[in-house]
Amino acid sequence: MKKQIVLATIATLATTSAYATKARMNALGQAQDRGSFYINDTRNVFRNAARINQTNNYVVTEWGQANAVGTEEAPNAEGGFFRQAGSFNYGLYLGSDITDNSTTDGFADDLRGLTGGESYSEGGFQSRSNDLDLFFGGDAGVEWGARVHYANSSTEQAAPAAEKKQSTLELGLGMVMGDLNAYVNYTLTNEAEVASANNDKLEDDGSMNIGVGYDWNDFTFFVDYDKSAFKYTDNGGAAVATSQTVLTVGTGYIKEISSTSRVFTDISYKMTSAEDESATAASVIEVDRSELPLTVGFETDATSWLTLRGSISQNVFINSQKVKVGTAAELSSSLTNTTNVNAGATLNFGKLMVDGMIGTNSNNGTAGTADDDAGVLDLDRLMTQVAVHYWF
Amino acid sequence: MKLKGLMTLAFAVSMVPASATIARLQALGMTETDNEGSYYIQDDRNIFLNVANINDYKDTVILEWGNEGSDFGSDSLQTDKDGQAKAKGGVFKSVGNGVMGVYLGNESNTAALLRGVGTAAKHADKTFSGGDAMLDGADNQVDLFYGQSSSIGDWGVNVVYAEGKDAATRAYNIAHAVRLGLKNEGWQAFANISTGTTVRQVQDYGSEAVFGQFEGKLGLHLGGSYDAVKSDSYTGTVYGFAKKFDWEQTDSGGTTSASLGDAPPSAGGLTRNSRGQAGTVDGGFMTWALGYGSKYQSGKGTLFTNIEYRHKEIEVKFNAKAEAKNVVVPVTVGYEHEATSWLTLRGSVVHNLMGYRENNNYGSLNYFGNIAANQEFGADTNGLKVDIQNSTDVRAGASLNFGKLRLDGLIGVSTTGGVISQRTDGSGKYQETGILNGDRLMARVGMVYNF
Numbered sequence: 033m034k035k036q037i038v039l040a041t042i043a044t045l046a047t048t049s050a051y052a053t054k055a056r057m058n059a060l061g062q063a064q065d066r067g068s069f070y071i072n073d074t075r076n077v078f079r080n081a082a083r084i085n086q087t088n089n090y091v092v093t094e095w096g097q098a099n100a101v102g103t104e105e106a107p108n109a110e111g112g113f114f115r116q117a118g119s120f121n122y123g124l125y126l127g128s129d130i131t132d133n134s135t136t137d138g139f140a141d142d143l144r145g146l147t148g149g150e151s152y153s154e155g156g157f158q159s160r161s162n163d164l165d166l167f168f169g170g171d172a173g174v175e176w177g178a179r180v181h182y183a184n185s186s187t188e189q190a191a192p193a194a195e196k197k198q199s200t201l202e203l204g205l206g207m208v209m210g211d212l213n214a215y216v217n218y219t220l221t222n223e224a225e226v227a228s229a230n231n232d233k234l235e236d237d238g239s240m241n242i243g244v245g246y247d248w249n250d251f252t253f254f255v256d257y258d259k260s261a262f263k264y265t266d267n268g269g270a271a272v273a274t275s276q277t278v279l280t281v282g283t284g285y286i287k288e289i290s291s292t293s294r295v296f297t298d299i300s301y302k303m304t305s306a307e308d309e310s311a312t313a314a315s316v317i318e319v320d321r322s323e324l325p326l327t328v329g330f331e332t333d334a335t336s337w338l339t340l341r342g343s344i345s346q347n348v349f350i351n352s353q354k355v356k357v358g359t360a361a362e363l364s365s366s367l368t369n370t371t372n373v374n375a376g377a378t379l380n381f382g383k384l385m386v387d388g389m390i391g392t393n394s395n396n397g398t399a400g401t402a403d404d405d406a407g408v409l410d411l412d413r414l415m416t417q418v419a420v421h422y423w424f
Numbered sequence: 425m426k427l428k429g430l431m432t433l434a435f436a437v438s439m440v441p442a443s444a445t446i447a448r449l450q451a452l453g454m455t456e457t458d459n460e461g462s463y464y465i466q467d468d469r470n471i472f473l474n475v476a477n478i479n480d481y482k483d484t485v486i487l488e489w490g491n492e493g494s495d496f497g498s499d500s501l502q503t504d505k506d507g508q509a510k511a512k513g514g515v516f517k518s519v520g521n522g523v524m525g526v527y528l529g530n531e532s533n534t535a536a537l538l539r540g541v542g543t544a545a546k547h548a549d550k551t552f553s554g555g556d557a558m559l560d561g562a563d564n565q566v567d568l569f570y571g572q573s574s575s576i577g578d579w580g581v582n583v584v585y586a587e588g589k590d591a592a593t594r595a596y597n598i599a600h601a602v603r604l605g606l607k608n609e610g611w612q613a614f615a616n617i618s619t620g621t622t623v624r625q626v627q628d629y630g631s632e633a634v635f636g637q638f639e640g641k642l643g644l645h646l647g648g649s650y651d652a653v654k655s656d657s658y659t660g661t662v663y664g665f666a667k668k669f670d671w672e673q674t675d676s677g678g679t680t681s682a683s684l685g686d687a688p689p690s691a692g693g694l695t696r697n698s699r700g701q702a703g704t705v706d707g708g709f710m711t712w713a714l715g716y717g718s719k720y721q722s723g724k725g726t727l728f729t730n731i732e733y734r735h736k737e738i739e740v741k742f743n744a745k746a747e748a749k750n751v752v753v754p755v756t757v758g759y760e761h762e763a764t765s766w767l768t769l770r771g772s773v774v775h776n777l778m779g780y781r782e783n784n785n786y787g788s789l790n791y792f793g794n795i796a797a798n799q800e801f802g803a804d805t806n807g808l809k810v811d812i813q814n815s816t817d818v819r820a821g822a823s824l825n826f827g828k829l830r831l832d833g834l835i836g837v838s839t840t841g842g843v844i845s846q847r848t849d850g851s852g853k854y855q856e857t858g859i860l861n862g863d864r865l866m867a868r869v870g871m872v873y874n875f
Contacts, residue, residue, distance in 0.1 A: 368500065406511075
């Protein structure tokens with residue numbers, strides 16, 4: 033019996049050791065910000081706060097710069113700790129830029145990869161910074177969790193310019209009840225005032241993330257709705273709005289090969305709609321995408337000190353984009369080059385682990401994203417998007 | 425009984441195929457344009473040669489690191505090159521008595537080069553001038569596999585599909601193909617059939633709209649091999665194949681202007697004048713080869729040797745017919761050795777015993793078609809036979825073995841390319857050849873995970 037317990041403990045520790053960080057999520061072809069719909073990872077607390085009950089007692093630091101945009105190739109400095117306290121769990125996370133997605137050109141322009149129409153921001157607004165996330169969760173038969181995201185900053189200016197202000201308040205709630213999980217993340221307020229003029233304003237317009245998942249044997253079925261939207265007021269004029277919604281319906285499958293090796297597969301229908309609004313009919317831009325991305329990944333302990341992982345993803349069969357600019361006819365096209373291979377590694381030093389992407393070149397975050405030198409394993413750039421996590 | 429069990433296990437382990445990637449076969453001397461596999465070396469890449477090989481690679485994830493590949497004229501038409509590898513990969517899973525698989529992103533280099541050749545001459549010149557008017561390449565390709573063992577041997581089938589469009593440039597492309605394969609203890613045969621390709625695009629030039637189209641006819645790649653000599657340590661394989669593909673290319677714009685002049689030396693220095701021809705012309709290529717490859721296993725090492733006669737030719741029937749022909753007899757000597765439990769090293773030297781090219785009228789091809797012809801067949805010889813020089817090519821590679829996970833790659837690649845004896849800096853000067861740099865551990869990396 034003792035032997036069984038010891039073996040179970042070892043297996044648990046070995047499995048837990050790989051659960052962490054944005055680099056792992058990217059290497060496995062998942063979303064780095066809110067984590068995966070079906071792979072257990074510490075990042076998932078940003079999607080479903082109740083996940084804090086499943087991964088805690090660790091410190092994590094994501095290497096990067098405080099003012100970086102937070103992409104794979106320009107990671108954001110952030111980190112925090114999560115701890116169990118009796119029957120409750122709590123956590124503190126610093127520097128997360130998870131919903132800091134304002135765009136000057138608008139979501140629709142960003143999607144189509146071109147500029148035009150209205151501007152939805154301008155330089156000079158107080159940047160969102162020093163973000164703070166507080167987590168709290170427990171298990172009362174149903175695992176529950178809550179997350180509060182807070183950021184507030186200001187800069188006084190010489191008269192007659194007014195003080196620049198920025199404030200953000202978001203609330204995340206989640207539950208896990210057996211095989212069922214559900215979550216909502218809602219932006220209560222996210223606004224910046226004063227840029228080049230005192231009555232410039234940038235304010236959130238109902239951003240939210242809602243979803244539900246259900247585990248069935250080795251499969252997880254999920255539905256996720258994500259909306260990002262904000263309004264921009266230029267010098268007291270009429271506000272212009274830009275928004276993007278993403279509806280994802282899919283399933284993920286995990287084949288556990290052993291306690292230290294597993295293969296991941298997911299396929300989902302992803303419908304994206306973005307609209308850049310304008311009072312001028314010719315400047316209204318609408319973009320709609322339909323995609324069916326397929327992802328296959330694996331993760332295995334290559335040695336006692338090294339975990340390797342990798343994935344490939346590509347849109348299959350459904351892969352279209354429709355763009356409508358003003359009153360012009362709608363144009364449809366296929367999305368090009370959606371094939372993406374990523375790889376990553378974890379250096380395991382007992383309770384301390386170092387995660388990163390491998391095979392990345394020219395500062396990019398995927399296995400050969402740059403046109404030149406693609407597919408190369410350089411030792412002078414051992415890992416990128418590095419994160420360190422310590423389990424206590 | 426225990427000893428018998430151990431011996432059986434050891435034998436079973438030694439029979440596990442040397443599963444690897446493009447990098448392994450390239451290090452051992454593979455020179456196929458599409459890296460579709462070897463006719464005498466067993467490798468998981470061979471599923472793209474003979475799909476029946478899928479039965480040997482069940483429960484495997486394969487990842488080939490890379491990105492979008494190398495721009496061929498424009499970023500809508502790309503090829504997979506050593507220094508600019510194309511991301512691809514897939515998974516193969518046993519299901520009942522069979523094996524199913526899906527492989528993503530395995531677009532054909534040949535298809536991309538032919539679409540470059542088939543692009544309307546004015547479109548190619550517009551691309552040269554900084555636009556993007558090349559016919560689109562196959563993109564987001566999906567390969568679906570199924571294979572099974574039967575009383576007559578292992579068989580497999582692979583369906584290939586890729587489609588794309590862009591209403592803004594009135595561009596559309598679709599390509600589909602099927603691979604059929606059968607293999608037994610000492611022989612194998614396959615038929616890879618291109619069932620259809622249509623690519624078209626319209627570009628405006630002021631008041632003139634030029635329509636270009638590439639329409640593929642039935643394409644065939646037939647081949648087979650037979651293990652003529654076989655012992656415990658030696659296998660000698662006789663093989664042969666023939667590839668044939670014909671197409672029609674339509675160009676409504678006709679020849680390029682007579683005032684364009686030559687491209688600068690940095691862009692190839694080719695004349696841009698009077699290329700192309702209005703209307704529809706036929707094109708076709710044919711490649712065939714007969715060869716003998718051997719594998720001699722000794723302890724932890726294997727010696728590979730190969731000699732073949734290879735003939736390849738292509739023509740586009742303009743009024744001044746553009747044509748190219750290469751005839752070569754390459755000999756390859758390669759080795760693979762398990763240096764340690766975690767490291768396998770391999771290398772090869774390839775050299776033509778005989779080889780000549782006979783090319784003519786490259787000036788009829790569009791600008792990028794000319795570049796493709798130079799790349800695949802060598803420079804125009806004005807219809808004369810010219811020996812192919814400097815054919816000696818040395819390569820090396822390594823695998824890092826972590827149990828069921830392997831990382832393969834080419835080694836000794838100092839700059840961006842993957843061939844250690846043919847790096848140039850663009851001016852024709854060789855640089856940094858013959859160097860093993862520690863910071864560039866491997867290039868064209870592939871990961872194979874058996875689960």
